[in-house]
Amino acid sequence: MSLSTAAARANRGAHTENRTPEELREIVSHWGAELELAPAEVIIEWAAATFGERFCVTSSMGDSVLAHLAAKVVPGIDVVFLDTGYHFIETIGTRDAVAATLPVNLLSITPKQTVAEQDAQYGKDLYARDPDLCCALRKVQPLAEGLSHYDAWATGLRRAETHNRVIAPVIGWDAKKQKVKVSPIARWSDEQVETYIAENGVLVNPLVYDGYPSIGCAPCTRRVAPGEDPRSGRWAGTNKTECGIHT
Numbered sequence: 001m002s003l004s005t006a007a008a009r010a011n012r013g014a015h016t017e018n019r020t021p022e023e024l025r026e027i028v029s030h031w032g033a034e035l036e037l038a039p040a041e042v043i044i045e046w047a048a049a050t051f052g053e054r055f056c057v058t059s060s061m062g063d064s065v066l067a068h069l070a071a072k073v074v075p076g077i078d079v080v081f082l083d084t085g086y087h088f089i090e091t092i093g094t095r096d097a098v099a100a101t102l103p104v105n106l107l108s109i110t111p112k113q114t115v116a117e118q119d120a121q122y123g124k125d126l127y128a129r130d131p132d133l134c135c136a137l138r139k140v141q142p143l144a145e146g147l148s149h150y151d152a153w154a155t156g157l158r159r160a161e162t163h164n165r166v167i168a169p170v171i172g173w174d175a176k177k178q179k180v181k182v183s184p185i186a187r188w189s190d191e192q193v194e195t196y197i198a199e200n201g202v203l204v205n206p207l208v209y210d211g212y213p214s215i216g217c218a219p220c221t222r223r224v225a226p227g228e229d230p231r232s233g234r235w236a237g238t239n240k241t242e243c244g245i246h247t
């Protein structure tokens with residue numbers, strides 16, 4: 001299958017009406033297998049042509065590989081960043097650099113409460129006592145609201161990242177959000193990511209080169225030693241491995 005970039009651009013904005021969940025699921029079942037082995041750019045082209053302005057890309061700003069791919073295929077595409085209020089300054093700097101250098105529409109979404117308001121209601125450092133609740137308030141709920149204008153969202157999820165993500169489909173159905181979840185680089189290895197970054201001069205969060213291969217909120221992310229599971233620095237010392245956005 002091949003879609004032209006021009007067609008993808010021309011179709012953006014064509015789909016302004018909400019499709020029903022049944023219609024969206026039908027799209028997933030029809031296209032999921034067909035796009036499983038397609039290059040990332042083709043997957044993004046397909047999503048932009050199929051969903052128009054109701055398709056966005058999300059980025060946690062560990063790197064900007066997905067934003068870079070999407071900007072190349074669909075200039076002006078919405079890139080959604082979830083600003084939890086607990087990010088490292090390097091992550092905010094990466095977001096700002098992406099907004100300044102890539103042809104994307106960078107949208108930062110924030111939780112209902114500031115960190116100070118959350119502290120006042122739930123007590124200081126909720127992340128240390130109830131990280132699931134903290135993630136629900138600062139990640140899962142705001143992202144669900146931030147994605148309410150879209151029928152489909154793309155993530156940088158990769159099967160190589162952790163065993164929990166092994167089955168991440170390229171085109172899947174997010175039953176909780178009732179949206180199409182697109183993972184254009186699901187099949188990419190670590191080496192493929194590194195090659196794409198090097199060949200395209202892609203912006204990378206400087207913490208990646210300082211012992212943080214997987215970057216989340218500052219209080220819940222620690223350095224990992226070379227050879228350790230890259231995601232072992234997330235919620236280290238607890239059983240928690242995911243924030244709930246992808247489960």
Ligand code: SF4
Pocket residue numbers: 084086126127130131132134135136138139216217218219220243
């Ligand atoms: S990663 Fe930590 S600080 Fe960030 S929302 Fe989850 S529990 Fe809270």
